[in-house]
Amino acid sequence: MSPAPWRSPLASTLERNPHSTARYVQLATVGANNRPGNRTVVFRGFIVDSDQLKFVIDARSQKVAQIKQQPWAEACWYFPETREQFRLSGSLTLVQADYSDLALQQARQTTWQELSNATRIQYTWPNPGEARSDAAAFEQLAPDPVEPLPHFCLLLLEPVQVDHLELRGEPQNRWIYYRGSDQSWSTQAINP
Amino acid sequence: MSPAPWRSPLASTLERNPHSTARYVQLATVGANNRPGNRTVVFRGFIVDSDQLKFVIDARSQKVAQIKQQPWAEACWYFPETREQFRLSGSLTLVQADYSDLALQQARQTTWQELSNATRIQYTWPNPGEARSDAAAFEQLAPDPVEPLPHFCLLLLEPVQVDHLELRGEPQNRWIYYRGSDQSWSTQAINP
Numbered sequence: 001m002s003p004a005p006w007r008s009p010l011a012s013t014l015e016r017n018p019h020s021t022a023r024y025v026q027l028a029t030v031g032a033n034n035r036p037g038n039r040t041v042v043f044r045g046f047i048v049d050s051d052q053l054k055f056v057i058d059a060r061s062q063k064v065a066q067i068k069q070q071p072w073a074e075a076c077w078y079f080p081e082t083r084e085q086f087r088l089s090g091s092l093t094l095v096q097a098d099y100s101d102l103a104l105q106q107a108r109q110t111t112w113q114e115l116s117n118a119t120r121i122q123y124t125w126p127n128p129g130e131a132r133s134d135a136a137a138f139e140q141l142a143p144d145p146v147e148p149l150p151h152f153c154l155l156l157l158e159p160v161q162v163d164h165l166e167l168r169g170e171p172q173n174r175w176i177y178y179r180g181s182d183q184s185w186s187t188q189a190i191n192p
Numbered sequence: 193m194s195p196a197p198w199r200s201p202l203a204s205t206l207e208r209n210p211h212s213t214a215r216y217v218q219l220a221t222v223g224a225n226n227r228p229g230n231r232t233v234v235f236r237g238f239i240v241d242s243d244q245l246k247f248v249i250d251a252r253s254q255k256v257a258q259i260k261q262q263p264w265a266e267a268c269w270y271f272p273e274t275r276e277q278f279r280l281s282g283s284l285t286l287v288q289a290d291y292s293d294l295a296l297q298q299a300r301q302t303t304w305q306e307l308s309n310a311t312r313i314q315y316t317w318p319n320p321g322e323a324r325s326d327a328a329a330f331e332q333l334a335p336d337p338v339e340p341l342p343h344f345c346l347l348l349l350e351p352v353q354v355d356h357l358e359l360r361g362e363p364q365n366r367w368i369y370y371r372g373s374d375q376s377w378s379t380q381a382i383n384p
Contacts, residue, residue, distance in 0.1 A: 021272040028220035028230035028266070036228050038220035038268035040277055074220070076230035080213040085232050125363065125383060132381035138363045171317065171330045189324035191317060 004051045005185050006162040006177040010086060017079045026076045027055065027157075029066045029092070037066055041155075043077075044114070047107055052156040053088070056111060056119075059096060059151035061128050067092050067155070075157055083167040088159040095154035104154070112148035123149045165192060196243045197377050198354040198369040202278060209271045217269045219247065219349075221255055221284070222262045229258055233347075235269075236306070239299055244348040245280070248303060248311075251288060251343035253320050259284050259347070267349055275359040280351040287346035296346070304340035315341045357384060 014022065023043040028036050044054040053075070057063060067073075074089040095101075095108045112120070124140035126133040143149050159179075166173040172192035179185050206214065215235040220228050236246040245267070249255060259265075266281040287293075287300045304312070316332035318325040335341050351371075358365040364384035371377050 024270060024272070026218035026220075026230060026268045026270070028218075028228035028268075030222050030226060030228050034222060034226065034262060035264040035281070036220035036222050036230075036266045037281075038218060038228075038230060038266040039279060040268060040270045070226060072227040074228045074230040076218045076220075076232060078216060078218070078232045080216070087231060089227070089229075122363075122384075128383050129368075130383050132366075133383055171314075174324075176321075191320050191322050191325055192314075 001049055004159070004162075004177065004179070005187050006086070006159070006164060007051065009164055009175075010162075013079055013082060013084050013086070017081045019081070022079055022081065025055075026078075028074045028076065029063055030070045030072065031066045032069050037063055039063065044111055047104075047156060050158075052093070052158045054107070054111060055155040055157070056115065057153050057155050058123060058128060059153050064094065064153065067094055073157055085163075085165040085167070087163040087165075088157060089161045089163075090157055090159040093156040093158070095156065097148070097150050097152075104156075108152070108154040109146075109148060111154050112152055113146060117142055117145070120145065123152050193241055196351070196354075196369065196371070197379050198278075198351070198356060199243065201356055201367075202354075205271055205274060205276050205278070209273045211273070214271055214273070217247075217267045220266045220268065221258045222264065223258045224261050229255055231255065236303060239296075239348060242350075244285070244350045246299070246303060247347040247349070248307065249345050249347050250315060250320060251345050256286065256345065259286055265349055267351075277355075277357040277359070279355040279357075280349060281353045281355075282349055282351035285348040285350070287348065289340070289342050289344075296348075300344070300346040301338075301340060303346050304344055305338060309334055309337070312337065315344050 024040050025043050026038055027041045028038045031037055041055045071091045073092050077086040095104045099105055120143050124143055126137045162177040164175045174190050174192040176190050177187050216232050217235050218230055219233045220230045223229055233247045263283045265284050269278040287296045291297055312335050316335055318329045354369040356367045366382050366384040368382050369377055369379050
């Protein structure tokens with residue numbers, strides 16, 4: 001499979017924004033009440049031979065219920081150094097411990113192994129969003145760096161539309177990429 | 193009116209993040225198809241004597257139709273320097289040229305006057321999102337700095353819930369602020 005046409009501009013933007021915070025993305029979903037949720041997540045690369053972006057989340061967090069109900073999402077990715085924005089919209093796949101596809105099961109495991117200890121230990125903390133627990137509840141041993149904890153989820157976003165804005169253009173430049181029903185991609189320059 | 197209890201931590205975070213990009217916020221809304229939209233907007237301060245955040249948008253942009261249909265939004269505001277996140281959720285008010293409330297009409301005008309020339313001139317550009325126009329279509333005279341163009345909108349977000357996360361805590365700190373039906377605010381420390 002050849003990569004989607006927005007992959008090359010995104011890769012070049014990532015290269016020109018080397019700070020680790022350039023990997024922070026705001027992911028919007030829709031809750032059961034038809035209200036949006038929006039939070040910062042860390043981009044963890046792509047699934048090999050695909051255009052699926054990888055994120056990690058905790059199955060105990062509120063957004064998991066939202067995603068199961070309505071898997072559509074839009075990620076807004078702003079790069080302050082080069083003043084560019086990518087909006088990636090598509091559907092989410094939640095890869096939990098019992099996920100059927102073996103290759104994605106394996107990706108879940110590899111992604112866990114690639115996390116820092118500091119990130120892995122957060123999965124031992126008490127239930128997110130509940131009333132603050134005693135300090136002792138946060139003092140857990142580091143979890144197994146090989147086998148993920150059961151509530152560790154790999155979250156995949158497969159874009160079907162990407163909107164790329166360059167604020168630095170004179171005037172600004174903007175392109176839209178969209179995937180047709182035959183899975184092929186089209187690209188159009190649009191007004192900012 | 194005394195300000196909501198999340199105003200003081202937000203003001204202190206803004207003070208400790210003086211770069212202009214610290215005013216960039218990702219605003220999520222829900223479209224007619226029940227899919228989320230998410231884009232970067234610039235925080236323009238608060239309406240005086242209120243907890244309403246000010247943004248500006250172009251009435252010709254897609255999000256205006258989304259907001260009219262479903263005014264609920266969640267703003268995700270990440271501060272890289274202090275590693276904090278505020279998620280502000282509430283309903284949006286679109287202040288267009290014909291808005292009934294005179295004080296907000298006035299705020300729309302003042303906000304236009306406070307914009308830079310470079311921002312105001314964007315409202316003279318051809319319709320956003322349409323096929324890219326010729327370069328000549330972008331070469332417009334600067335608009336009147338006093339009287340806003342008709343499609344200039346002031347957009348207000350009035351939060352009813354604010355989720356503040358400090359990643360730098362040991363462990364992280366997180367608080368939730370929510371407004372009850374009697375309009376009074378409650379604050380709770382919760383697990384990150």
